[in-house]
Amino acid sequence: MVEKKLSGKVALVTGGARGIGRGCALRLAKLGADIAIIDRNLKGFEVYEFEKKQMAASTVMDEGRALGVKAMGLEVDLADRAATGTAIDEIVKKMGRIDIAVCSAGGGTVKFADEIKPGEAVKQSEVMGVREGDAGPGDIATTGTPSDCPQDMLMRVLNNNLMACMYTCMAVAPYMKKQKSGKIVTVSSMEIFIPRGILHPYGTAKAAIAYYTRALAQDLGPYNINVNCIAPGVIHTGRLGERSNMAKQIALRREGTVEDCAKVVEFLVTDLADYVTGQIVTVDGGARDQRYA
Amino acid sequence: MKLNDKVAIVTGSTRGIGKAIAMKFAAEGAAVVVTARHIEQAQQVVNEIKNQGGKAIAFKTDVANRADVHNLVKGTLEHFKSIHILVNNAGIGRPAPFLEVTEEDWDAVIDVDLKGVFNCTQEVLGHMMKQQYGKVINISSVGGVGFPRTDSASYGSAKAGVIMLTKIIAMAAGPYGINVNCIAPGLIRTDMTYPQKAETEAQKLIKATVSGDKDERTALGRVGKPEDIANLGLFLASDDSSFITGQTICCDGGRHDRM
Numbered sequence: 238m239v240e241k242k243l244s245g246k247v248a249l250v251t252g253g254a255r256g257i258g259r260g261c262a263l264r265l266a267k268l269g270a271d272i273a274i275i276d277r278n279l280k281g282f283e284v285y286e287f288e289k290k291q292m293a294a295s296t297v298m299d300e301g302r303a304l305g306v307k308a309m310g311l312e313v314d315l316a317d318r319a320a321t322g323t324a325i326d327e328i329v330k331k332m333g334r335i336d337i338a339v340c341s342a343g344g345g346t347v348k349f350a351d352e353i354k355p356g357e358a359v360k361q362s363e364v365m366g367v368r369e370g371d372a373g374p375g376d377i378a379t380t381g382t383p384s385d386c387p388q389d390m391l392m393r394v395l396n397n398n399l400m401a402c403m404y405t406c407m408a409v410a411p412y413m414k415k416q417k418s419g420k421i422v423t424v425s426s427m428e429i430f431i432p433r434g435i436l437h438p439y440g441t442a443k444a445a446i447a448y449y450t451r452a453l454a455q456d457l458g459p460y461n462i463n464v465n466c467i468a469p470g471v472i473h474t475g476r477l478g479e480r481s482n483m484a485k486q487i488a489l490r491r492e493g494t495v496e497d498c499a500k501v502v503e504f505l506v507t508d509l510a511d512y513v514t515g516q517i518v519t520v521d522g523g524a525r526d527q528r529y530a
Numbered sequence: 531m532k533l534n535d536k537v538a539i540v541t542g543s544t545r546g547i548g549k550a551i552a553m554k555f556a557a558e559g560a561a562v563v564v565t566a567r568h569i570e571q572a573q574q575v576v577n578e579i580k581n582q583g584g585k586a587i588a589f590k591t592d593v594a595n596r597a598d599v600h601n602l603v604k605g606t607l608e609h610f611k612s613i614h615i616l617v618n619n620a621g622i623g624r625p626a627p628f629l630e631v632t633e634e635d636w637d638a639v640i641d642v643d644l645k646g647v648f649n650c651t652q653e654v655l656g657h658m659m660k661q662q663y664g665k666v667i668n669i670s671s672v673g674g675v676g677f678p679r680t681d682s683a684s685y686g687s688a689k690a691g692v693i694m695l696t697k698i699i700a701m702a703a704g705p706y707g708i709n710v711n712c713i714a715p716g717l718i719r720t721d722m723t724y725p726q727k728a729e730t731e732a733q734k735l736i737k738a739t740v741s742g743d744k745d746e747r748t749a750l751g752r753v754g755k756p757e758d759i760a761n762l763g764l765f766l767a768s769d770d771s772s773f774i775t776g777q778t779i780c781c782d783g784g785r786h787d788r789m
Contacts, residue, residue, distance in 0.1 A: 451787050458749025458784045470773075488704025488775055497773035504765045512716075512758035514749060514784040523704045523775040526697045 241269030242507055247332045249325070251275045251315060251405050252342030255282035256474040257424065259297045260495030261339045261502045263304070268503065270337065271307040273328040274298055275321075275405075277342075277349075279310045284350035285475025307332065315342050315401035325408035334416065337506045338409045340423045343398035344476070345439040347379045347390045381437040391438055398442035399449075406453055410462075419462040420506040423450045427470040427521040431528060443468075447517045454515030463514040465505045469498050470521025488523025497522075532768040534559035537610040539602070541593050541650060542620030544571035546720030547669065550756030551617055551763045556584035558764060560615065563606050565591040593620045593646030594638075596653075603653040612661065615767045616654045618647040618668045618692075623722065625681040636684045643688035644695070651699055655708070664708035666699065667766045668692050669759075670778060672716045672786040689714075693778045700776030709775045711766050716782020718754040749784025758783075 248265045252258035254276035262272045279296055282288035294300045301308035309331055313324045329335055381390050402423050413419030428436070429444040447466055454464040471483045472493040484490050501520050504510055519525060533555055543552040544566040556562045556579040564579075564586055566572040572588035579586040587609055591602045606613055621643045624635040647668050658664025673682050674689025693712055700710035717723060748754075762781045765771050780786060 454784050455749045455787055459751055461750065463750075488701050489707070489709075489773065490705050493773050500770040500772070501774065504770055509761040509765055511761070512750065512754050512781050512783050513762060513779065515787050516779055518774065518779055519777050520773050522773050523700050526701055526776045527704075 243337075244269030246270045246336040247273065247328075247334050248337035248339065248506070249273045249275065249328060249335050249405075249409065250339045250341060251401065252344075252424075253339070254279045254297055254310070255285070255288050256341075256476075257469065257472060257495050257498050258339065258341035260499040261341060261422075262297055263300060264496070264499035264503050265337065265339075265506065266301040266304045266306045266308070268507075269306065271332055272298070272301045272309075273332055273335070274308070274310040275313050275315065275324055275328075275342070276310070277312065277314060278351065279312055281349070281351070282475060287473075288475040315404055316396035318400075318404045318407075321401075321404040322408045325405070325412070329412055335409055335412050336416075336419060338405060338413075338419070338421045339502055339506075340402045340405045340421070342401045342405070343424065343442070345378055345394075345426075345436045346476070347393055379436045379439050383434045383437050383441075386437055394438050395442050398439065399445045402446050403449060406449075406464075410453075410457060413462050414457070414460045417461050419457070419460075420510075421453070421457075421462065421464040422502050422505050423447075423464070423466045425450070425466050425468040425517060427468050427519060427525045429468060430519070430525045450517065451515045458514060463505070463510060465510070465513060465515070466517045467498060467501050467505070468517050468519045468521070469493065470519070470524040472498060483524070486524060486527055487521070488527050491522060493520065493522055531559035532764060532770075533615070536560045536614040536767070537563070537606065537612050538615035538617065538767065539563040539565065539606060539613060539650070539654070540617040540619055541565045541591065541646070543617075544568075544575055546722055547715060547718060547756045547759045548617070548619040549575055550760040551619060552586070553579065553582075554757070554760035554764055555615070555617075555767065556586060557582065558768075560767075561585035561610050563587055563589055563602070563610075565589045565593075565602060565620070567592050591620075592642075593618075593650055594641035596649050599649045599653050602650075603657070607657065613654055613657055614661075614663060615665045616650060616667070617763060617767075618650050618666070620646055621669060623682070623685045625679075625685070626683075627681055628683050631683050639684035640688050643685065644691045647692055647695055651710075655699070655703060658708050659703065659706040662707040664703070664706075665767050666703070666708065666710040667763055668696050668710070668712040670696075670712050670714045672714050672780055672782050675714050675778070675780060675786055677786050696778060697776040704775055709766070709771065711771070711774060711776070712778040713759060713762050713766070714778050714780040714782065714786075715759050716748065716754055716780065716785035718756060718759060720756055747785070747788050748782065749788055752783060754781065754783055
């Protein structure tokens with residue numbers, strides 16, 4: 238019998254339609270939180286067989302309702318600051334409040350799978366170099382380097398990752414400040430600790446999110462709001478699917494799951510973490526340190 | 531109950547952070563081994579745990595003494611048959627301006643705070659590797675994260691050492707299903723940080739957290755409680771942190787980032 242310790246709370250999850258975001262939304266719903274989902278595409282899981290198989294209903298909102306909580310979903314481009322603000326206002330209007338904000342929207346691709354035209358080149362396996370077989374159904378990974386990155390790739394990755402995170406937090410903060418309570422979790426990446434510069438500017442965007450998290454924690458601490466960050470390592474979502482051969486390079490000798498991340502997010506948004514703020518919690522099975530071991 | 535059927539050793543658990551961790555783990559179903567340099571104090575905590583319906587035994591242990599630690603582990607295995615969790619909490623501080631630090635004080639702090647972690651973990655790890663399961667939780671300090679106090683040469687160095695040692699042991703133990711992590715507490719209200727201070731003086735220090743003295747200031751505007759550390763300790767001892775290893779998490783209310 239799961240204790241419903243988040244009963245009565247409202248949790249916003251950006252990027253919550255699929256992947257790590259969806260995992261967090263469902264974990265919080267199981268604990269009794271009502272969920273509000275923002276995603277560029279509320280059916281984004283459709284292009285990944287791996288994720289389609291896992292859906293217990295037609296959207297994560299329906300999955301939440303089946304768990305007995307209230308749920309709503311909005312399709313918004315979070316790189317649009319005004320649209321983000323409007324979306325948050327609408328959520329508060331419909332759900333009454335926001336107690337938790339998980340800013341999971343983002344990713345290391347410059348084009349999403351459902352934006353790729355038939356026949357367009359898939360560069361992911363070349364870039365990553367660590368996958369066997371095909372790399373998912375067609376994400377186009379960023380291929381910029383720190384010294385040379387095409388402009389549209391640069392802006393898109395910064396917008397989808399860094400700006401989306403900041404705009405969400407800036408829209409949510411006034412409500413949490415008024416409440417004098419709140420828990421915010423941002424999502425960075427293990428990549429920020431290994432500045433090899435591949436998939437650039439993904440690492441740069443994610444590193445900026447980590448700094449922003451620390452600064453936001455200082456800003457909002459006096460209002461009893463905790464702000465923390467998870468930095469996931471290799472996690473099996475639709476993009477990775479069930480393929481990879483990274484286990485040998487990970488101390489715990491296995492790759493991660495969405496649930497591995499969701500459990501940590503749960504900790505960070507409950508009262509167990511009341512005195513933890515401004516922290517970047519790496520969830521990587523010991524991969525970031527394994528490189529040097 | 532997140533720690534049902536687990537056996538946890540918590541070193542230095544007669545008061546402060548160690549005691550809070552021991553009590554919390556016992557409340558969550560773990561059988562707890564309470565250690566101290568004086569057995570009577572350890573036995574008091576054991577009685578408290580038993581009064582709350584928990585399981586516990588006491589051991590006289592100086593973590594700087596290898597023979598003591600060896601007997602602690604041997605005795606725990608004899609009594610409880612297993613060890614799942616080790617919390618390396620025992621720690622001392624001997625603050626002094628850098629030029630006044632004596633060799634004896636330096637050695638004492640390094641021996642308990644850093645070598646103690648080495649002693650206890652080395653003694654326990656073989657057993658954890660055999661059972662392919664273990665959680666090691668080290669207690670460092672924000673003083674070891676990058677908060678250089680000029681009166682903290684030995685303590686700060688030892689606590690910084692614990693952070694690196696955590697990563698090293700995590701890499702060695704990872705392939706055996708063992709998680710090794712570290713908590714860096716900030717300013718926590720215990721006998722060690724507020725020793726024998728009159729209540730009004732302690733309250734003055736706590737008030738300084740919110741305004742005035744920048745040394746005491748935290749983002750969340752309050753000094754921590756031992757239970758705050760115990761809560762993070764529970765997370766690191768439970769399955770909820772199963773993909774986290776080699777990491778140090780500060781539990782400081784946002785203190786060490788505050789200027």
